[in-house]
Amino acid sequence: MKAMILAAGKGERLRPLTLHTPKPLVRAGGVPLIEFHVRALAAAGFRELVINHAWLGQQIEDYLGDGSRFGLSIVYSAEGEPLETGGGIFRALPLLGDEPFVVVNGDIWTDYDFAALRRPLTGLGHLVLVDNPGHHQAGDFQLQAGQVSDAAADRPSLTYSGIAVLHPQLFDGCQPGAFKLAPLLRQAMAAQQISGEHFTGRWIDVGTHERLAEVERLVVEA
Template sequence: MRAMILAAGRGNRMRPLTDNQPKPLLPVAEKPLLGYHLEKLASAGVNEVVINHAWHGEQIEDFVGDGSQWGLQVSFSVEPEGGLETAGGIIKALPLLGEDPFWVINGDIWTDWDYRDLPTDLEKGLLGHLIMVDNPIHHSNGDFAIENGLLVNGENENDARKTFSGVGLYRKELLAPYPEGKQPLKPFFDRAIDKKQLAASYHDGFWTDVGTPERLHQLNQRLEK
């Protein structure tokens, strides 16, 4: 099983904490955020991990090395300054990710979700499976709703929209026709949703987007109790 950790973002909202280091290396309960993902992926049976980077990427490579301390084989996808956005970064890394479905994890989240519960395969016709969570205060309208195990855009007021956690299982075909350069991921999701090709599960436990110094502080307080 292969996985990709997205770690190329500049982390502007985290400044000045990210002026001299990448956001995934910020300490959470005295451990770099990236370390939690590597531990959990290894425990879930992943053996190969791709990490993309653009901002202070050499620090990420120095911390991770070849991945052997976690029992992983890690390779890196180096992006130009400013990064390629989410879909662009995944597309650039596709040669390292193989032909089978692979997990993609945002490097700047923290969750108590057990990665061993993540799906490892997709039913015929599906291009992805996203993990959805309750809407945080800073994203109160959510992203998509779940209907009979599939994602829908949930544009009706009665639809219970949830937030995409930044954890998903994808077939590479989700990103066809594989355009190069900066590419956001949402248009690819929207297209797959329209064709009923995107499944979802709901996680009702703890999740946070570690996107600001305040949320980082709150997470540290929670884990240090």
Template sequence: MNKNQSIPCFLLAAGRGERMRPLTDSLPKPLLTIQNKSLLAWHLEALAQSGIQEAVINHAWLGEKIEESLKDGRQFGLKIQYSPEGSALETAGGIRKALPLLLPEDYFLVINGDVFSPNLPVQALLDVVSKLRNQPSKLLAYLLMVPNPVQHPNGDFYLKDGLVSDHPSEGAEKLTFSGIGIYHKDLFRELEIGVPAKLAPLLRKAMAQNKVSGEKYTGPWHDVGTPQRLQELNAAYE
């Protein structure tokens, strides 16, 4: 991987995982395991295989257990830094707080710690970065969209001709945001460090300016939302 492709990576692991209780009463959700490997470990292995060398992970609920489990990342061939949050800052707030650790030149990769995507297309996403850098006008986000799962039948955003929108249009397909995306640091420019902030309003504002692109991903992807779903995934990937 050349330097042009190498971008910082951020894993979101600060959520409380309410729907996963009682499993998450004593364990942070991203440390739940599929085939004896934590959700975070699946992500970290995929990052390392794509030549990425550094990752930042945020945490809040039982965050010390995440640090105990993953340590400095050497076991994955990575260097891991942590961005602890006293109380969870929501997605955009967590990203804003971690930016001084990520130090992105422009774009960086963000992955939800509680999704399971065993063939995570990290290399393909890194290839996207050089295309984003060559766009005539600066795009602020690139979202990996997936077919709507059973538990989220109405989807999130519309995809048409590589652009993601909040509004329907002829020929646009409504899909679900996978929790995996590439962002430009400027998307978070107006946020204050340490203040909770949601990601969706920032994305909608950028979409209104045609500054969000994306693709439909049809590889394996699962939102590990409930104990039953975790059980099903363990059985399916045996």
């Protein structure tokens, strides 16, 4: 199974850190955020990794190289202009092949064990969901009996963690360009083609200086 790290965002809320450094290379505990993912994926047995990038993306390639020092092989999908989550994955599909693959947002920090995703996929996708953080209390989706559905006001919701297994067929009919992933997921949910799990370990969406400081604290304490 291959994996993909989404690393094309500008990280505008982390300025001035991201004016000259791509967000995935912003450091916590002296380690670039993306390196935590690369090492965790390698430890989980992944050997082929795709990384997309746009803003200052050459710095990511220069830092990670071909991945050999981490025990895996890295190839890159350079976008120039960001294509959003759906468009970025769609552009990288020729590098990912015809089988289900893991996708991880480059701007999260977590102790999730990616080895748990190395199992057969039923349907078009499998999402890892987490408790709603303070900055996103409305949540994204519902999880019932292992199936994910769109959020409803009268039921408890969970937040999409930015970790998933996706089947290339989820993107059937898509066209090149910028588009979001969520509408594709919701369409597949309506057909009961998206499974899920609730992860209760450590997870932070590193979108602000305050949340980056929280990751720094956790890394130092570890």
